[in-house]
Amino acid sequence: MLIPTVFESSLHSRVARNTATAAQHRIRACGGVDICRTRLPLGMAGARLDGAECVKEVQGDLFTCSESSSLAHCISADARMGKGIATAFKKKFGRVHEIRSQGQKPGGVAVLKCGDRFVYYLVTKEKFYHKPTYESLTSSLEAMRDHCERNGVRELCMPRIGCGLDKLEWRRVKAILGKMFSPSKTEVKITIYNL
Incomplete structure:
Protein backbone atom coordinates (compact mmCIF):
# COMPACT_ATOMS: atom_id res chain seq x y z
CA MET A 1 0.00 0.00 0.00
CA GLY A 31 -28.82 31.61 -11.62
CA GLY A 32 -28.58 28.72 -9.17
CA VAL A 33 -28.75 25.98 -11.82
CA ASP A 34 -25.78 23.61 -11.91
CA ILE A 35 -26.01 22.68 -15.57
CA CYS A 36 -23.17 20.19 -15.25
CA ARG A 37 -24.96 18.18 -12.56
CA THR A 38 -28.56 18.31 -13.78
CA ARG A 39 -30.17 14.92 -13.16
CA LEU A 40 -32.16 13.23 -15.88
CA PRO A 41 -35.49 11.53 -15.17
CA LEU A 42 -35.42 7.73 -14.83
CA GLY A 43 -35.12 6.01 -18.17
CA MET A 44 -33.31 8.94 -19.80
CA ALA A 45 -29.74 8.01 -18.88
CA GLY A 46 -27.50 8.98 -21.75
CA ALA A 47 -30.03 11.43 -23.21
CA ARG A 48 -28.74 14.85 -24.25
CA LEU A 49 -29.89 17.59 -21.91
CA ASP A 50 -29.19 21.06 -23.29
CA GLY A 51 -32.06 22.89 -21.63
CA ALA A 52 -35.49 22.32 -20.23
CA GLU A 53 -38.29 20.45 -21.96
CA CYS A 54 -40.58 23.44 -21.40
CA VAL A 55 -38.52 25.49 -23.89
CA LYS A 56 -39.47 24.69 -27.47
CA GLU A 57 -37.24 25.81 -30.34
CA VAL A 58 -38.48 26.41 -33.89
CA GLN A 59 -36.99 27.76 -37.11
CA GLY A 60 -38.57 30.93 -38.44
CA ASP A 61 -39.22 34.62 -38.06
CA LEU A 62 -40.18 35.63 -34.51
CA PHE A 63 -42.63 38.23 -35.82
CA THR A 64 -44.70 35.59 -37.61
CA CYS A 65 -45.86 34.01 -34.33
CA SER A 66 -49.50 34.25 -33.30
CA GLU A 67 -50.80 37.74 -32.43
CA SER A 68 -51.98 36.28 -29.12
CA SER A 69 -48.42 35.28 -28.13
CA SER A 70 -46.46 37.76 -26.07
CA LEU A 71 -42.91 38.63 -27.15
CA ALA A 72 -39.66 39.25 -25.29
CA HIS A 73 -36.10 40.39 -25.98
CA CYS A 74 -33.20 42.03 -24.14
CA ILE A 75 -32.34 45.74 -24.02
CA SER A 76 -30.19 48.13 -22.01
CA ALA A 77 -31.62 50.56 -19.47
CA ASP A 78 -30.92 53.45 -21.87
CA ALA A 79 -33.29 51.75 -24.39
CA ARG A 80 -31.11 52.66 -27.38
CA MET A 81 -32.08 49.55 -29.40
CA GLY A 82 -29.73 50.40 -32.26
CA LYS A 83 -28.45 46.94 -33.24
CA GLY A 84 -29.56 43.34 -33.62
CA ILE A 85 -33.14 42.22 -33.18
CA ALA A 86 -33.78 45.22 -30.91
CA THR A 87 -33.92 47.42 -34.03
CA ALA A 88 -36.74 45.25 -35.41
CA PHE A 89 -38.66 45.58 -32.12
CA LYS A 90 -38.10 49.34 -32.13
CA LYS A 91 -39.35 49.64 -35.71
CA LYS A 92 -42.36 47.35 -35.21
CA PHE A 93 -43.58 48.57 -31.79
CA GLY A 94 -41.96 52.01 -31.29
CA ARG A 95 -43.01 53.78 -28.06
CA VAL A 96 -39.39 54.04 -26.89
CA HIS A 97 -40.30 57.04 -24.70
CA GLU A 98 -42.84 54.83 -22.88
CA ILE A 99 -40.19 52.13 -22.31
CA ARG A 100 -37.71 54.70 -20.95
CA SER A 101 -40.34 56.33 -18.75
CA GLN A 102 -40.80 53.05 -16.87
CA GLY A 103 -37.29 53.63 -15.46
CA GLN A 104 -36.28 49.96 -15.30
CA LYS A 105 -32.75 49.13 -14.18
CA PRO A 106 -30.76 45.98 -14.99
CA GLY A 107 -32.68 43.01 -13.65
CA GLY A 108 -36.04 44.60 -14.40
CA VAL A 109 -38.48 44.43 -17.29
CA ALA A 110 -40.26 47.18 -19.21
CA VAL A 111 -43.64 46.18 -20.64
CA LEU A 112 -45.78 47.46 -23.52
CA LYS A 113 -49.36 46.34 -24.13
CA CYS A 114 -49.83 45.93 -27.88
CA GLY A 115 -53.30 44.72 -28.83
CA ASP A 116 -53.88 41.28 -27.31
CA ARG A 117 -50.24 40.76 -26.36
CA PHE A 118 -47.53 42.13 -24.12
CA VAL A 119 -44.07 42.98 -25.40
CA TYR A 120 -41.40 42.45 -22.74
CA TYR A 121 -38.15 44.40 -22.78
CA LEU A 122 -35.77 42.53 -20.47
CA VAL A 123 -33.37 45.13 -19.09
CA THR A 124 -30.15 43.18 -18.66
CA LYS A 125 -27.50 45.93 -18.69
CA GLU A 126 -27.13 49.64 -17.94
CA LYS A 127 -25.78 50.96 -21.27
CA PHE A 128 -26.06 49.61 -24.80
CA TYR A 129 -22.31 49.02 -25.00
CA HIS A 130 -22.19 46.96 -21.77
CA LYS A 131 -22.61 43.19 -21.62
CA PRO A 132 -25.28 41.50 -19.47
CA THR A 133 -24.61 38.99 -16.71
CA TYR A 134 -26.43 35.74 -16.08
CA GLU A 135 -27.63 37.27 -12.80
CA SER A 136 -29.22 40.32 -14.47
CA LEU A 137 -30.84 38.08 -17.10
CA THR A 138 -32.20 35.78 -14.39
CA SER A 139 -33.66 38.74 -12.46
CA SER A 140 -35.26 40.13 -15.62
CA LEU A 141 -36.75 36.73 -16.48
CA GLU A 142 -38.16 36.42 -12.97
CA ALA A 143 -39.77 39.87 -13.24
CA MET A 144 -41.23 38.92 -16.64
CA ARG A 145 -42.54 35.58 -15.34
CA ASP A 146 -44.26 37.34 -12.45
CA HIS A 147 -45.91 39.82 -14.85
CA CYS A 148 -47.01 36.94 -17.10
CA GLU A 149 -48.59 35.15 -14.14
CA ARG A 150 -50.43 38.27 -12.92
CA ASN A 151 -51.75 39.02 -16.42
CA GLY A 152 -52.73 35.58 -17.67
CA VAL A 153 -50.00 35.26 -20.31
CA ARG A 154 -49.70 31.62 -21.37
CA GLU A 155 -47.55 31.82 -24.51
CA LEU A 156 -44.27 33.68 -24.82
CA CYS A 157 -42.07 33.87 -27.93
CA MET A 158 -38.53 35.19 -28.07
CA PRO A 159 -35.19 34.87 -29.85
CA ARG A 160 -32.22 33.23 -28.14
CA ILE A 161 -32.15 36.06 -25.62
CA GLY A 162 -28.79 37.47 -24.63
CA CYS A 163 -26.96 35.19 -27.07
CA GLY A 164 -26.59 37.39 -30.14
CA LEU A 165 -24.65 40.61 -29.72
CA ASP A 166 -24.61 40.13 -25.93
CA LYS A 167 -22.59 36.89 -26.25
CA LEU A 168 -24.15 34.85 -23.44
CA GLU A 169 -24.00 31.05 -23.91
CA TRP A 170 -27.29 29.59 -25.15
CA ARG A 171 -26.87 26.35 -23.18
CA ARG A 172 -26.71 28.30 -19.93
CA VAL A 173 -29.50 30.69 -20.89
CA LYS A 174 -31.76 27.77 -21.84
CA ALA A 175 -31.08 26.15 -18.46
CA ILE A 176 -32.06 29.39 -16.71
CA LEU A 177 -35.24 29.61 -18.82
CA GLY A 178 -36.01 26.01 -17.91
CA LYS A 179 -35.66 26.79 -14.22
CA MET A 180 -37.68 30.02 -14.36
CA PHE A 181 -40.50 28.58 -16.48
CA SER A 182 -40.63 25.00 -15.26
CA PRO A 183 -44.15 23.50 -15.20
CA SER A 184 -43.95 23.37 -11.40
CA LYS A 185 -43.59 27.19 -11.29
CA THR A 186 -45.76 28.47 -14.13
CA GLU A 187 -48.10 27.58 -16.98
CA VAL A 188 -46.31 29.90 -19.43
CA LYS A 189 -44.98 28.08 -22.50
CA ILE A 190 -41.80 29.37 -24.15
CA THR A 191 -41.05 29.21 -27.88
CA ILE A 192 -37.61 30.24 -29.12
CA TYR A 193 -37.39 31.40 -32.72
CA ASN A 194 -34.16 30.78 -34.65
CA LEU A 195 -33.59 32.15 -38.14
Missing part, protein backbone atom coordinates in the same frame (compact mmCIF):
# COMPACT_ATOMS: atom_id res chain seq x y z
CA LEU A 2 1.30 3.44 -0.94
CA ILE A 3 1.13 6.17 1.65
CA PRO A 4 0.67 9.65 0.14
CA THR A 5 3.37 12.14 0.96
CA VAL A 6 2.56 15.45 2.63
CA PHE A 7 3.02 17.17 -0.75
CA GLU A 8 0.56 14.80 -2.52
CA SER A 9 -2.04 15.20 0.25
CA SER A 10 -1.71 18.97 0.07
CA LEU A 11 -2.02 18.90 -3.73
CA HIS A 12 -5.17 16.74 -3.62
CA SER A 13 -6.66 19.06 -1.01
CA ARG A 14 -5.99 22.14 -3.19
CA VAL A 15 -7.45 20.48 -6.30
CA ALA A 16 -10.62 19.53 -4.39
CA ARG A 17 -10.93 23.09 -3.03
CA ASN A 18 -10.45 24.64 -6.51
CA THR A 19 -12.98 22.23 -8.04
CA ALA A 20 -15.56 23.13 -5.40
CA THR A 21 -14.91 26.86 -5.91
CA ALA A 22 -15.31 26.49 -9.70
CA ALA A 23 -18.61 24.66 -9.18
CA GLN A 24 -19.87 27.43 -6.88
CA HIS A 25 -18.98 30.10 -9.48
CA ARG A 26 -20.65 28.05 -12.26
CA ILE A 27 -23.83 27.63 -10.22
CA ARG A 28 -23.91 31.33 -9.24
CA ALA A 29 -23.39 32.36 -12.89
CA CYS A 30 -26.28 30.15 -14.00
Whole structure:
Protein backbone atom coordinates (compact mmCIF):
# COMPACT_ATOMS: atom_id res chain seq x y z
CA MET A 1 0.00 0.00 0.00
CA LEU A 2 1.30 3.44 -0.94
CA ILE A 3 1.13 6.17 1.65
CA PRO A 4 0.67 9.65 0.14
CA THR A 5 3.37 12.14 0.96
CA VAL A 6 2.56 15.45 2.63
CA PHE A 7 3.02 17.17 -0.75
CA GLU A 8 0.56 14.80 -2.52
CA SER A 9 -2.04 15.20 0.25
CA SER A 10 -1.71 18.97 0.07
CA LEU A 11 -2.02 18.90 -3.73
CA HIS A 12 -5.17 16.74 -3.62
CA SER A 13 -6.66 19.06 -1.01
CA ARG A 14 -5.99 22.14 -3.19
CA VAL A 15 -7.45 20.48 -6.30
CA ALA A 16 -10.62 19.53 -4.39
CA ARG A 17 -10.93 23.09 -3.03
CA ASN A 18 -10.45 24.64 -6.51
CA THR A 19 -12.98 22.23 -8.04
CA ALA A 20 -15.56 23.13 -5.40
CA THR A 21 -14.91 26.86 -5.91
CA ALA A 22 -15.31 26.49 -9.70
CA ALA A 23 -18.61 24.66 -9.18
CA GLN A 24 -19.87 27.43 -6.88
CA HIS A 25 -18.98 30.10 -9.48
CA ARG A 26 -20.65 28.05 -12.26
CA ILE A 27 -23.83 27.63 -10.22
CA ARG A 28 -23.91 31.33 -9.24
CA ALA A 29 -23.39 32.36 -12.89
CA CYS A 30 -26.28 30.15 -14.00
CA GLY A 31 -28.82 31.61 -11.62
CA GLY A 32 -28.58 28.72 -9.17
CA VAL A 33 -28.75 25.98 -11.82
CA ASP A 34 -25.78 23.61 -11.91
CA ILE A 35 -26.01 22.68 -15.57
CA CYS A 36 -23.17 20.19 -15.25
CA ARG A 37 -24.96 18.18 -12.56
CA THR A 38 -28.56 18.31 -13.78
CA ARG A 39 -30.17 14.92 -13.16
CA LEU A 40 -32.16 13.23 -15.88
CA PRO A 41 -35.49 11.53 -15.17
CA LEU A 42 -35.42 7.73 -14.83
CA GLY A 43 -35.12 6.01 -18.17
CA MET A 44 -33.31 8.94 -19.80
CA ALA A 45 -29.74 8.01 -18.88
CA GLY A 46 -27.50 8.98 -21.75
CA ALA A 47 -30.03 11.43 -23.21
CA ARG A 48 -28.74 14.85 -24.25
CA LEU A 49 -29.89 17.59 -21.91
CA ASP A 50 -29.19 21.06 -23.29
CA GLY A 51 -32.06 22.89 -21.63
CA ALA A 52 -35.49 22.32 -20.23
CA GLU A 53 -38.29 20.45 -21.96
CA CYS A 54 -40.58 23.44 -21.40
CA VAL A 55 -38.52 25.49 -23.89
CA LYS A 56 -39.47 24.69 -27.47
CA GLU A 57 -37.24 25.81 -30.34
CA VAL A 58 -38.48 26.41 -33.89
CA GLN A 59 -36.99 27.76 -37.11
CA GLY A 60 -38.57 30.93 -38.44
CA ASP A 61 -39.22 34.62 -38.06
CA LEU A 62 -40.18 35.63 -34.51
CA PHE A 63 -42.63 38.23 -35.82
CA THR A 64 -44.70 35.59 -37.61
CA CYS A 65 -45.86 34.01 -34.33
CA SER A 66 -49.50 34.25 -33.30
CA GLU A 67 -50.80 37.74 -32.43
CA SER A 68 -51.98 36.28 -29.12
CA SER A 69 -48.42 35.28 -28.13
CA SER A 70 -46.46 37.76 -26.07
CA LEU A 71 -42.91 38.63 -27.15
CA ALA A 72 -39.66 39.25 -25.29
CA HIS A 73 -36.10 40.39 -25.98
CA CYS A 74 -33.20 42.03 -24.14
CA ILE A 75 -32.34 45.74 -24.02
CA SER A 76 -30.19 48.13 -22.01
CA ALA A 77 -31.62 50.56 -19.47
CA ASP A 78 -30.92 53.45 -21.87
CA ALA A 79 -33.29 51.75 -24.39
CA ARG A 80 -31.11 52.66 -27.38
CA MET A 81 -32.08 49.55 -29.40
CA GLY A 82 -29.73 50.40 -32.26
CA LYS A 83 -28.45 46.94 -33.24
CA GLY A 84 -29.56 43.34 -33.62
CA ILE A 85 -33.14 42.22 -33.18
CA ALA A 86 -33.78 45.22 -30.91
CA THR A 87 -33.92 47.42 -34.03
CA ALA A 88 -36.74 45.25 -35.41
CA PHE A 89 -38.66 45.58 -32.12
CA LYS A 90 -38.10 49.34 -32.13
CA LYS A 91 -39.35 49.64 -35.71
CA LYS A 92 -42.36 47.35 -35.21
CA PHE A 93 -43.58 48.57 -31.79
CA GLY A 94 -41.96 52.01 -31.29
CA ARG A 95 -43.01 53.78 -28.06
CA VAL A 96 -39.39 54.04 -26.89
CA HIS A 97 -40.30 57.04 -24.70
CA GLU A 98 -42.84 54.83 -22.88
CA ILE A 99 -40.19 52.13 -22.31
CA ARG A 100 -37.71 54.70 -20.95
CA SER A 101 -40.34 56.33 -18.75
CA GLN A 102 -40.80 53.05 -16.87
CA GLY A 103 -37.29 53.63 -15.46
CA GLN A 104 -36.28 49.96 -15.30
CA LYS A 105 -32.75 49.13 -14.18
CA PRO A 106 -30.76 45.98 -14.99
CA GLY A 107 -32.68 43.01 -13.65
CA GLY A 108 -36.04 44.60 -14.40
CA VAL A 109 -38.48 44.43 -17.29
CA ALA A 110 -40.26 47.18 -19.21
CA VAL A 111 -43.64 46.18 -20.64
CA LEU A 112 -45.78 47.46 -23.52
CA LYS A 113 -49.36 46.34 -24.13
CA CYS A 114 -49.83 45.93 -27.88
CA GLY A 115 -53.30 44.72 -28.83
CA ASP A 116 -53.88 41.28 -27.31
CA ARG A 117 -50.24 40.76 -26.36
CA PHE A 118 -47.53 42.13 -24.12
CA VAL A 119 -44.07 42.98 -25.40
CA TYR A 120 -41.40 42.45 -22.74
CA TYR A 121 -38.15 44.40 -22.78
CA LEU A 122 -35.77 42.53 -20.47
CA VAL A 123 -33.37 45.13 -19.09
CA THR A 124 -30.15 43.18 -18.66
CA LYS A 125 -27.50 45.93 -18.69
CA GLU A 126 -27.13 49.64 -17.94
CA LYS A 127 -25.78 50.96 -21.27
CA PHE A 128 -26.06 49.61 -24.80
CA TYR A 129 -22.31 49.02 -25.00
CA HIS A 130 -22.19 46.96 -21.77
CA LYS A 131 -22.61 43.19 -21.62
CA PRO A 132 -25.28 41.50 -19.47
CA THR A 133 -24.61 38.99 -16.71
CA TYR A 134 -26.43 35.74 -16.08
CA GLU A 135 -27.63 37.27 -12.80
CA SER A 136 -29.22 40.32 -14.47
CA LEU A 137 -30.84 38.08 -17.10
CA THR A 138 -32.20 35.78 -14.39
CA SER A 139 -33.66 38.74 -12.46
CA SER A 140 -35.26 40.13 -15.62
CA LEU A 141 -36.75 36.73 -16.48
CA GLU A 142 -38.16 36.42 -12.97
CA ALA A 143 -39.77 39.87 -13.24
CA MET A 144 -41.23 38.92 -16.64
CA ARG A 145 -42.54 35.58 -15.34
CA ASP A 146 -44.26 37.34 -12.45
CA HIS A 147 -45.91 39.82 -14.85
CA CYS A 148 -47.01 36.94 -17.10
CA GLU A 149 -48.59 35.15 -14.14
CA ARG A 150 -50.43 38.27 -12.92
CA ASN A 151 -51.75 39.02 -16.42
CA GLY A 152 -52.73 35.58 -17.67
CA VAL A 153 -50.00 35.26 -20.31
CA ARG A 154 -49.70 31.62 -21.37
CA GLU A 155 -47.55 31.82 -24.51
CA LEU A 156 -44.27 33.68 -24.82
CA CYS A 157 -42.07 33.87 -27.93
CA MET A 158 -38.53 35.19 -28.07
CA PRO A 159 -35.19 34.87 -29.85
CA ARG A 160 -32.22 33.23 -28.14
CA ILE A 161 -32.15 36.06 -25.62
CA GLY A 162 -28.79 37.47 -24.63
CA CYS A 163 -26.96 35.19 -27.07
CA GLY A 164 -26.59 37.39 -30.14
CA LEU A 165 -24.65 40.61 -29.72
CA ASP A 166 -24.61 40.13 -25.93
CA LYS A 167 -22.59 36.89 -26.25
CA LEU A 168 -24.15 34.85 -23.44
CA GLU A 169 -24.00 31.05 -23.91
CA TRP A 170 -27.29 29.59 -25.15
CA ARG A 171 -26.87 26.35 -23.18
CA ARG A 172 -26.71 28.30 -19.93
CA VAL A 173 -29.50 30.69 -20.89
CA LYS A 174 -31.76 27.77 -21.84
CA ALA A 175 -31.08 26.15 -18.46
CA ILE A 176 -32.06 29.39 -16.71
CA LEU A 177 -35.24 29.61 -18.82
CA GLY A 178 -36.01 26.01 -17.91
CA LYS A 179 -35.66 26.79 -14.22
CA MET A 180 -37.68 30.02 -14.36
CA PHE A 181 -40.50 28.58 -16.48
CA SER A 182 -40.63 25.00 -15.26
CA PRO A 183 -44.15 23.50 -15.20
CA SER A 184 -43.95 23.37 -11.40
CA LYS A 185 -43.59 27.19 -11.29
CA THR A 186 -45.76 28.47 -14.13
CA GLU A 187 -48.10 27.58 -16.98
CA VAL A 188 -46.31 29.90 -19.43
CA LYS A 189 -44.98 28.08 -22.50
CA ILE A 190 -41.80 29.37 -24.15
CA THR A 191 -41.05 29.21 -27.88
CA ILE A 192 -37.61 30.24 -29.12
CA TYR A 193 -37.39 31.40 -32.72
CA ASN A 194 -34.16 30.78 -34.65
CA LEU A 195 -33.59 32.15 -38.14
